[in-house]
Amino acid sequence: MKFKSQKIAYWFFASAMLLLTLQIVYGFIMGFARIGYDVLHDWIPFNTARAVHTNLLVVWLLTGFMGSAYYIIPEESNRELEWPKLAWFQLISLLVVGVIAVVCYHLNIWEGRKFLEIPRPLDYLVVINVLCFLANIGMTLWKGTQHTTTAIVLYMGLLFAALLYLPGMITFDNQTVDSFYRWWVVHLWVEGVWELIMGGILCFLLIKLTGVDREVVEKWLYIIVGLTFLSGILGTGHHYYWIGTPKYWLIIGGIFSSLEPLAFLSMAVYAVAMAKKGGRKHPNQIALTWSLGCAIMSFVGAGFLGIAHTIPPVNLYTHGTLITAMHGHLAFWGAYAMINLAMIAYALPQMTGRKLWDTPMTSWAFWTSNIGMVGMTGALAAAGITQVTLERRMGIDFLAVQKEIEMHFIGMLLAAALFTVGIVMFIITFFRHGLPSDEAVGADVAGDAAWAAAKS
Amino acid sequence: MLSKSQARTFFLGGTGVFSAAFLALTFDTHSRIPARTHTEAITPAVARGKRIWENNNCMGCHTLFGEGAYYAPELTKSVERRGKEFLRIFLKDPEAMFPGQRKMVNYHFSAEQIDDTIAFLDWCGKVDLNGFPAKPPLQKTIVPVAAQQMVVTSTREVPAIFTEKTCLACHSLLGKGAPNMVMPNLKGEMVAVPSLDEVYKRKSRPDLVKWISNPQAIKPGTPMPTLVPAVVSTAQVEEIADFLMSLNPSAPPTAAAPAANAPGSAPPPPAPAPAAAPKAN
Ligand code: HEM
Ligand code: HEM
Ligand SMILES: [Fe+2]
Numbered sequence: 001m002k003f004k005s006q007k008i009a010y011w012f013f014a015s016a017m018l019l020l021t022l023q024i025v026y027g028f029i030m031g032f033a034r035i036g037y038d039v040l041h042d043w044i045p046f047n048t049a050r051a052v053h054t055n056l057l058v059v060w061l062l063t064g065f066m067g068s069a070y071y072i073i074p075e076e077s078n079r080e081l082e083w084p085k086l087a088w089f090q091l092i093s094l095l096v097v098g099v100i101a102v103v104c105y106h107l108n109i110w111e112g113r114k115f116l117e118i119p120r121p122l123d124y125l126v127v128i129n130v131l132c133f134l135a136n137i138g139m140t141l142w143k144g145t146q147h148t149t150t151a152i153v154l155y156m157g158l159l160f161a162a163l164l165y166l167p168g169m170i171t172f173d174n175q176t177v178d179s180f181y182r183w184w185v186v187h188l189w190v191e192g193v194w195e196l197i198m199g200g201i202l203c204f205l206l207i208k209l210t211g212v213d214r215e216v217v218e219k220w221l222y223i224i225v226g227l228t229f230l231s232g233i234l235g236t237g238h239h240y241y242w243i244g245t246p247k248y249w250l251i252i253g254g255i256f257s258s259l260e261p262l263a264f265l266s267m268a269v270y271a272v273a274m275a276k277k278g279g280r281k282h283p284n285q286i287a288l289t290w291s292l293g294c295a296i297m298s299f300v301g302a303g304f305l306g307i308a309h310t311i312p313p314v315n316l317y318t319h320g321t322l323i324t325a326m327h328g329h330l331a332f333w334g335a336y337a338m339i340n341l342a343m344i345a346y347a348l349p350q351m352t353g354r355k356l357w358d359t360p361m362t363s364w365a366f367w368t369s370n371i372g373m374v375g376m377t378g379a380l381a382a383a384g385i386t387q388v389t390l391e392r393r394m395g396i397d398f399l400a401v402q403k404e405i406e407m408h409f410i411g412m413l414l415a416a417a418l419f420t421v422g423i424v425m426f427i428i429t430f431f432r433h434g435l436p437s438d439e440a441v442g443a444d445v446a447g448d449a450a451w452a453a454a455k456s
Numbered sequence: 457m458l459s460k461s462q463a464r465t466f467f468l469g470g471t472g473v474f475s476a477a478f479l480a481l482t483f484d485t486h487s488r489i490p491a492r493t494h495t496e497a498i499t500p501a502v503a504r505g506k507r508i509w510e511n512n513n514c515m516g517c518h519t520l521f522g523e524g525a526y527y528a529p530e531l532t533k534s535v536e537r538r539g540k541e542f543l544r545i546f547l548k549d550p551e552a553m554f555p556g557q558r559k560m561v562n563y564h565f566s567a568e569q570i571d572d573t574i575a576f577l578d579w580c581g582k583v584d585l586n587g588f589p590a591k592p593p594l595q596k597t598i599v600p601v602a603a604q605q606m607v608v609t610s611t612r613e614v615p616a617i618f619t620e621k622t623c624l625a626c627h628s629l630l631g632k633g634a635p636n637m638v639m640p641n642l643k644g645e646m647v648a649v650p651s652l653d654e655v656y657k658r659k660s661r662p663d664l665v666k667w668i669s670n671p672q673a674i675k676p677g678t679p680m681p682t683l684v685p686a687v688v689s690t691a692q693v694e695e696i697a698d699f700l701m702s703l704n705p706s707a708p709p710t711a712a713a714p715a716a717n718a719p720g721s722a723p724p725p726p727a728p729a730p731a732a733a734p735k736a737n
Binding site: 030033034038041046047048105108110111112117173175177178179180218223225226229230234240241242243247248250252316317319320321322324325387391392393394396398399400403406 | 458459460463464470471477485492493511512513514517519523557559561579583587590592593637639640
């Protein structure tokens with residue numbers, strides 16, 4: 001860690017870990033409801049559990065992105081953060097808004113649109129919050145002594161994410177128009193601007209961890225995010241097949257969304273190639289493992305499982321079934337959860353000065369959580385395929401089919417338990433690092449200076 | 457090989473071109489939405505229904521246009537599938553209709569709120585969704601109950617209830633209604649919904665009345681809902697029982713039956729009388 005103000009990232013990461021834990025708790029509530037143990041129904045009905053589960057997911061990922069930005073932007077711009085106190089204010093107010101939203105869901109108060117459930121007044125607070133964040137890192141970047149591609153791409157991703165949140169705040173009486181703009185947030189986030197954020201963070205990590213020349217890494221970054229937008233913007237059409245929008249979206253959405261996996265594939269190839277090419281064996285190997293894992297799993301979850309149901313003749317039957325849930329889990333995990341965990345695995349030793357990077361628990365955490373998540377995805381795939389066959393293709397009643405697939409949810413819960421063990425190990429390691437310390441400022445924890453000297 | 461500045465141009469240029477294309481298509485889509493979605497049919501009731509839909513986050517259990525959660529049935533065609541009357545009763549007390557099933561929240565809606573919700577769902581069902589939800593390709597085509605023809609083998613008049621979806625949302629009767637429906641009971645076992653064609657073979661008239669009036673009392677945990685008196689009046693039950701018993705070819709003649717249908721005579725030839733006029737939904 002070069003600058004004292006980067007320490008704030010620790011608190012964003014710690015909050016993210018807390019929210020992740022809660023997200024998993026609500027996931028289990030839904031999982032049990034699905035196998036017939038809907039015991040909390042009177043207090044936490046399924047729709048409450050679901051809104052909490054998915055919103056906490058989005059909020060912990062965003063908290064992690066913000067933490068990453070507070071770490072990366074000062075380092076890349078070569079100066080302290082502009083307003084460290086504002087960052088504190090921003091973290092605390094974000095958490096307060098989050099807690100209010102979660103309480104509202106338990107009281108049946110919401111906007112009630114999938115992923116955008118938070119009540120409208122809170123939307124405005126989120127906007128103010130994000131403006132503080134963008135101003136803070138924007139100012140730091142602006143006044144910095146260097147403007148790297150990595151930092152600019154990361155900043156652009158965060159800025160566009162904020163802008164795209166706005167169309168989700170307009171009220172419409174027409175469900176079709178409502179849904180049309182909901183996707184500007186949901187789709188253009190995960191298959192557009194969030195990929196910029198992911199690309200920026202991955203680029204930063206690869207430069208640090210593999211020692212490959214910055215110019216090479218950043219050139220590929222441009223190509224990858226270029227591919228993302230080339231396919232992802234018109235790829236929004238894969239959500240416009242069946243909501244009342246014109247038929248030409250079947251063709252446009254089908255073609256462009258089928259190209260989307262290219263961006264994820266190139267991300268995976270690029271990360272592995274850089275790791276092979278780089279001349280450096282960085283001591284923090286587990287951070288590299290998470291980075292490469294992220295690049296590969298995002299291709300599997302988003303790219304492969306995405307294209308599996310994106311063309312219209314398939315999507316006509318899989319639309320709105322557990323196939324979507326299967327893809328949602330592995331895509332979010334591979335792309336955005338893992339990039340955050342990679343960043344945390346890299347930054348923690350830097351911020352605390354404690355080198356817990358090759359304890360057995362760190363690799364156990366990686367493998368257990370990933371195998372658990374793949375297991376969950378497999379169980380959801382089995383449930384989804386059965387659902388599509390029985391309900392959508394044979395016309396059997398919805399509830400009757402749900403009974404048939406209950407057993408897959410027992411499997412899913414077992415895999416989820418394994419996944420949770422992995423996450424618990426990750427969090428234990430997190431807290432064993434202790435708090436960020438001023439002694440770590442300027443300390444060359446990973447021997448970067450020595451390596452740079454040897455190279456030149 | 458590509459230089460870094462060429463790579464940047466690729467990124468900025470591509471983003472610009474495709475964003476512009478997307479905005480143009482958005483514009484065009486807006487111009488076509490009114491016709492495809494019948495915006496003129498968005499009455500104040502439909503708009504209020506949409507608010508009810510959102511303010512209770514129904515999307516957190518259900519899908520609509522295939523969007524939402526996968527815990528409860530897709531509702532785009534629910535009005536067409538179930539009929540307004542069924543939904544009205546259902547929304548008043550969801551558990552009463554499907555006791556022991558996966559639970560829906562009871563929102564204690566007022567009658568107006570229920571009407572608004574149904575108006576909204578009805579509007580949704582009429583939007584042109586490019587063919588979603590698809591007809592299950594591996595299932596025999598299902599004709600909406602109201603449009604189906606019943607092959608009436610009784611000389612009695614068909615009770616009005618069999619022209620609606622109420623019983624025929626689950627049962628089949630004389631070629632009309634839902635064939636081969638399967639439902640889970642309280643214990644989670646699958647129960648086939650029997651056809652009502654030959655129920656006279658299995659139940660006496662008093663048993664039939666008892667069963668329809670309160671199936672739970674006779675077979676606790678059965679998936680057959682208790683519809684009396686909320687949906688079906690006791691007078692209607694008598695009418696239904698009379699009709700179902702009269703399907704027995706060797707049934708004694710009733711006052712209503714013409715003399716030709718005397719005992720010992722051959723079963724009346726199936727007189728394919730169309731069901732009474734479909735009730736407008
Ligand atoms: C990291 C990137 C991605 C994430 C996090 C992600 C996540 C999700 C989520 C959560 C949904 C459900 C959305 C909702 O119903 O509100 C969804 C839907 C969908 N995704 Fe992705 N996705 C990603 C990338 C992709 C890619 C690259 C493709 C195509 C190749 C794809 C294809 C689809 C399709 C077709 C649907 C609609 C499913 C339906 O009809 O129900 N996704 N995705
Ligand atoms: C570990 C225990 C977990 C369990 C038991 C669990 C279970 C569930 C269940 C039952 C649903 C609702 C599906 C439905 O509508 O019926 C759901 C939705 C979802 N979960 Fe999880 N989950 C867990 C962890 C996670 C994690 C770690 C992530 C992200 C990395 C995640 C991302 C999502 C997403 C994106 C959705 C919405 C999917 C969609 O709408 O298509 N979950 N989860
Ligand atoms: Fe998408």
